[in-house]
Amino acid sequence: MNGLAWRESWRIARRDLHAGFRGLRLLFICLFLGVATLAAIGSLTASITDELAARGQTLLGGDLEISMTQREAGADDKAAFRRLGTMSETIRMRAMAQRADGGAGNAPLAVLTELKGVDAAYPLYGTLALRNGRYAAPLPPDHVLIGDALAERLGVARGGQLRYGNAIFTIADVIADEPDRVGEGFTLGPVALVSIEGMRRTGLLQPGSLFESKYRIRTAPGADIDDLREGLEKSYASAGWEFKDRDRAAPGANRFFERMGQFLSLIGLAALVIAGIGVSNGVSSYLALKRASIATFKVLGASSGDIARIYLLQVGAVAALAISAGLVAGALLPSAIVTFAGDMLPVRPGFHLHPLPLATSAAYGLLIALIFTLPPLARARTQPAAAIFRALVDPDRWIDRGSMMIVGAAVAALIALALLTAREPLFSAAVLGATAAVLVVLLSIGLAVSRLARRAPRLRHPLWRLAIANLHRPGAQTSALVIALGLALTLFVTLAGIQTSLNAEISRTVPKTAPSLFVLDIPAAEEDRFRALVAGEARDPQINIVPALRGTIVAYAGQRVADLAEIPEGAWFLRGERGVTYSARLPEGSDLVAGRWWPQDYSGPPLISLDEEAARTLGIGVGDTLTVNVLGREIEASIASLRKVNWDTMGFNYVLVFSPNTLAAAPHSLAATVTAPAGRDGAVTRALLGAFPGVSVIAVKDVIGQISGLLEQMSSAILAAASIAILAGIAVLIGAISASRQARSYDSVMLKTLGATRLQVLGAQALEYALVAGTLALVSFALGTVAAWYVIVHVFDFGWAPDWAAMLGTLAGGALLTLGIGIAGSIPLMSVRPARALRQL
Numbered sequence: 001m002n003g004l005a006w007r008e009s010w011r012i013a014r015r016d017l018h019a020g021f022r023g024l025r026l027l028f029i030c031l032f033l034g035v036a037t038l039a040a041i042g043s044l045t046a047s048i049t050d051e052l053a054a055r056g057q058t059l060l061g062g063d064l065e066i067s068m069t070q071r072e073a074g075a076d077d078k079a080a081f082r083r084l085g086t087m088s089e090t091i092r093m094r095a096m097a098q099r100a101d102g103g104a105g106n107a108p109l110a111v112l113t114e115l116k117g118v119d120a121a122y123p124l125y126g127t128l129a130l131r132n133g134r135y136a137a138p139l140p141p142d143h144v145l146i147g148d149a150l151a152e153r154l155g156v157a158r159g160g161q162l163r164y165g166n167a168i169f170t171i172a173d174v175i176a177d178e179p180d181r182v183g184e185g186f187t188l189g190p191v192a193l194v195s196i197e198g199m200r201r202t203g204l205l206q207p208g209s210l211f212e213s214k215y216r217i218r219t220a221p222g223a224d225i226d227d228l229r230e231g232l233e234k235s236y237a238s239a240g241w242e243f244k245d246r247d248r249a250a251p252g253a254n255r256f257f258e259r260m261g262q263f264l265s266l267i268g269l270a271a272l273v274i275a276g277i278g279v280s281n282g283v284s285s286y287l288a289l290k291r292a293s294i295a296t297f298k299v300l301g302a303s304s305g306d307i308a309r310i311y312l313l314q315v316g317a318v319a320a321l322a323i324s325a326g327l328v329a330g331a332l333l334p335s336a337i338v339t340f341a342g343d344m345l346p347v348r349p350g351f352h353l354h355p356l357p358l359a360t361s362a363a364y365g366l367l368i369a370l371i372f373t374l375p376p377l378a379r380a381r382t383q384p385a386a387a388i389f390r391a392l393v394d395p396d397r398w399i400d401r402g403s404m405m406i407v408g409a410a411v412a413a414l415i416a417l418a419l420l421t422a423r424e425p426l427f428s429a430a431v432l433g434a435t436a437a438v439l440v441v442l443l444s445i446g447l448a449v450s451r452l453a454r455r456a457p458r459l460r461h462p463l464w465r466l467a468i469a470n471l472h473r474p475g476a477q478t479s480a481l482v483i484a485l486g487l488a489l490t491l492f493v494t495l496a497g498i499q500t501s502l503n504a505e506i507s508r509t510v511p512k513t514a515p516s517l518f519v520l521d522i523p524a525a526e527e528d529r530f531r532a533l534v535a536g537e538a539r540d541p542q543i544n545i546v547p548a549l550r551g552t553i554v555a556y557a558g559q560r561v562a563d564l565a566e567i568p569e570g571a572w573f574l575r576g577e578r579g580v581t582y583s584a585r586l587p588e589g590s591d592l593v594a595g596r597w598w599p600q601d602y603s604g605p606p607l608i609s610l611d612e613e614a615a616r617t618l619g620i621g622v623g624d625t626l627t628v629n630v631l632g633r634e635i636e637a638s639i640a641s642l643r644k645v646n647w648d649t650m651g652f653n654y655v656l657v658f659s660p661n662t663l664a665a666a667p668h669s670l671a672a673t674v675t676a677p678a679g680r681d682g683a684v685t686r687a688l689l690g691a692f693p694g695v696s697v698i699a700v701k702d703v704i705g706q707i708s709g710l711l712e713q714m715s716s717a718i719l720a721a722a723s724i725a726i727l728a729g730i731a732v733l734i735g736a737i738s739a740s741r742q743a744r745s746y747d748s749v750m751l752k753t754l755g756a757t758r759l760q761v762l763g764a765q766a767l768e769y770a771l772v773a774g775t776l777a778l779v780s781f782a783l784g785t786v787a788a789w790y791v792i793v794h795v796f797d798f799g800w801a802p803d804w805a806a807m808l809g810t811l812a813g814g815a816l817l818t819l820g821i822g823i824a825g826s827i828p829l830m831s832v833r834p835a836r837a838l839r840q841l
Contacts, residue, residue, distance in 0.1 A: 009309035009310050013313040017314050026281070031275070032323075035330065035361050035365040036326035039362075042358070043353075043354045043357050046357050047334050050349070051349040059181075060180065060244060060246050061122075061125065061179070061180035063217060063218055064244070066081065066215045066232065067244075068212070069550040070667075071213065073213065081217055084217050084219060085220055087215055088118070088119055088122045088124050090196075091212070092212045093212065094112060094113070094115070094520060095164055095202070096689060096695070097154065097164060098164075099155075099162065100163050109685065109686055111150060111154055111189060112189040112702070115204075117193075117194055117198065128193075130173040130174065130176055131174040135173075139193065139195040141194075142168070143169060143198070144171055144193065146162070146171055146174060148190075156171060157171065158171055158173055165204045167203070175191065178193075188702070203694060206521075207667035208669040209521050229245045240552045240629025240632055269418060270435045277439075277487075278484075280373065280376060283377070284376040287311065290380075307380060308377060323365040327361060327362055330357075331353055334351075371410045374399075427795075443483060445486065445775070446478050453469075453471035456468055471768060482775075485773055489776055489780035489815060489818065490783045492814030493781050493785060496802075496811075497784060497785055497787075497788025498791055504801040504803065515542070515674055515675045516675055516681050518697070519674060520696040520698070521669045521696055523669060523692070524547070524670055533691055534684055538676035539677055543672055546587070548669055549631070549663060551628040552577045552629045553574055553628055554634060555625075555626070555636075556626050557619075557625060578656065580654060580656045581663075584598075587654065591644040591646070595640050595642060598640055605638065606635055606636065606659065607639075607640040609643055610639050612642040612643060612644050615639070622639050622642060625637065631667070637662065640659070652673060748761050762827070766822075769822040769823070780811065781808075784807075
């Protein structure tokens with residue numbers, strides 16, 4: 001007899017498939033959640049990175065950018081820049097904005113801002129949008145444009161006046177959109193724009209002042225940007241300048257969103273893998289309900305191929321609908337997320353379809369569906385009719401070799417897809433390996449629990465005896481139950497560990513003795529006057545003053561940084577200019593771990609002290625050389641010592657500290673931390689701004705507020721992605737309950753027939769779940785803690801500071817929740833009538 005054709009098989013499958021997907025809803029929900037999560041994360045990441053790339057010219061402010069700190073380019077250099085195209089010059093620095101009328105109401109006296117001087121050519125690309133009119137270049141020397149945040153904080157508006165340094169400016173308008181805002185990077189305050197001439201009027205551009213000069217170039221159409229940038233890098237290799245082009249307008253933002261997107265995608269993939277177990281349980285439960293139909297088909301002569309085609313079409317149809325719905329949701333969600341996030345994102349991409357992340361998500365969904373649905377389908381296909389009827393008490397859990405090979409190939413394809421599409425394949429492999437290891441551990445525990453329950457002594461109490469028997473009876477879903485409960489509890493603990501560590505990051509790293517104020521751009525010759533002024537306004541203040549310069553590491557151990565094919569992992573200090581200082585004594589907040597500190601009167605060749613973590617990253621140590629470009633001069637120094645820098649002191653901590661004789665003669669300013677008694681910060685700030693108009697005063701609480709906001713945003717993203725994983729874990733639990741539904745119906749009927757009450761039947765099942773949860777509590781806590789530790793320490797490079805009480809409370813709450821779900825799934829079984837249940841066996 002020939003088998004059924006695909007069309008005939010589909011006709012039978014369609015008739016047998018309930019319109020509401022009854023029996024296959026869990027399959028639909030699990031695949032939908034996993035695919036939608038992956039598609040949404042991938043599409044959002046692609047939207048942001050594509051928008052950053054597409055708007056590269058606008059975000060950068062040109063096709064090319066040359067930047068330097070504490071100095072301006074010379075006339076010859078500017079002439080060379082102009083030969084490449086149209087040039088625009090900007091100067092940017094931190095400066096205090098003060099109301100010219102002295103302030104009114106509750107408005108603060110002064111606000112730290114990012115003061116930016118622009119020339120008549122600015123902006124080369126994009127439009128500087130204003131609230132009340134159009135921007136007309138050049139900006140008059142006595143006019144200023146301010147951001148919304150500055151207007152709100154100082155309580156000023158158009159026509160008001162602000163003081164910067166020695167100059168007073170009239171507010172010409174409020175900025176609605178600064179085209180190159182993202183390209184400017186992280187800022188500590190709102191923006192204010194003046195002309196270059198206006199910047200010079202302030203008197204803030206003094207030798208040693210911390211300012212940054214940028215020269216943007218708009219090249220001719222068709223120019224090879226890479227060749228031009230590489231030519232500039234070679235021509236000015238020793239200048240210590242930083243070069244960017246329109247394709248790398250915001251490298252920091254790109255790196256952050258690519259890494260964050262990969263991390264969240266791996267969470268989504270792990271959630272999809274976890275949900276796959278729920279898919280398998282759901283399909284097994286569905287096929288158990290169809291046991292009579294399958295046996296009837298076989299008795300009537302249906303071949304194994306016919307059975308496979310009929311139920312493969314049913315499962316495939318539901319899986320295809322779930323994946324399609326997940327892709328639609330994943331394509332639409334990024335627009336909603338962008339709208340909800342508002343200004344938290346650096347750009348606001350519009351709606352676009354991104355085929356690659358959608359195709360990748362669909363492939364993940366199809367592979368997961370194949371891996372987890374083929375085994376139960378294979379068992380239904382290969383088992384004879386008699387074995388199907390005995391499956392309730394003598395289940396056959398093995399599948400044929402051909403199906404096993406297909407599953408193995410699908411697993412290999414899934415791993416290959418994850419690694420080939422990953423930005424960091426080793427990290428992706430570690431996450432997938434950890435997920436697999438957790439599943440293997442839980443499966444082993446499930447098998448061990450069944451064996452121990454089988455060998456346990458017979459207890460006298462009937463409910464306990466029944467609960468233990470349920471763990472090893474024929475058809476028991478103990479392994480699936482252990483995996484379900486273990487995953488759910490592990491995910492709860494992991495999320496609690498990540499969340500509490502992120503929340504504790506700021507409070508952990510800010511000591512009780514943290515300084516009240518940072519003060520920048522103090523004239524080097526005015527240190528004694530500064531100390532006296534602060535001491536006059538605050539009783540017994542703690543003052544730490546250090547020289548402040550900027551420098552770029554251009555070579556180490558004879559290796560030029562410009563010649564490196566790739567910056568070493570963790571060598572963030574090689575990217576652009578960093579703060580450098582000099583000191584006769586070991587700086588506060590540092591511990592000497594190798595070498596010796598130079599004598600206070602040292603006058604020999606240049607020496608440098610390096611952070612031990614930086615030294616480890618670069619593979620260098622005491623006695624090696626380090627070349628740093630400071631103010632355009634390359635200084636080759638010998639590493640005299642290594643320091644452990646205690647970054648959590650909230651003081652001035654530098655990777656590079658020179659011997660004083662190396663930099664003392666260079667133009668520079670001073671920076672200070674001030675710890676004042678409570679309530680005296682305002683008085684100190686007013687006195688400093690009155691005596692030193694050019695200084696910038698930063699309140700530590702404002703810095704902490706900005707960092708806290710960033711961490712909260714990161715925490716929210718992790719919470720949203722991890723919630724999907726928790727939902728997947730709960731789906732696995734529901735699947736395990738569904739897979740054992742018929743066996744539990746039989747048990748419930750038999751027990752009630754023998755005189756057991758509903759409460760006793762439920763009590764026995766509650767004790768069964770409690771035994772499993774109690775066994776898993778310690779294991780889940782350990783697994784969740786390790787997972788949370790890895791994410792915090794190795795992914796985000798934060799300190800490990802969890803709230804153990806909160807984690808234990810979350811574990812207890814998660815256990816109660818999962819137990820409640822298990823018991824709730826058993827309640828409908830209490831209403832099953834004996835005659836009906838027995839007829840379905």
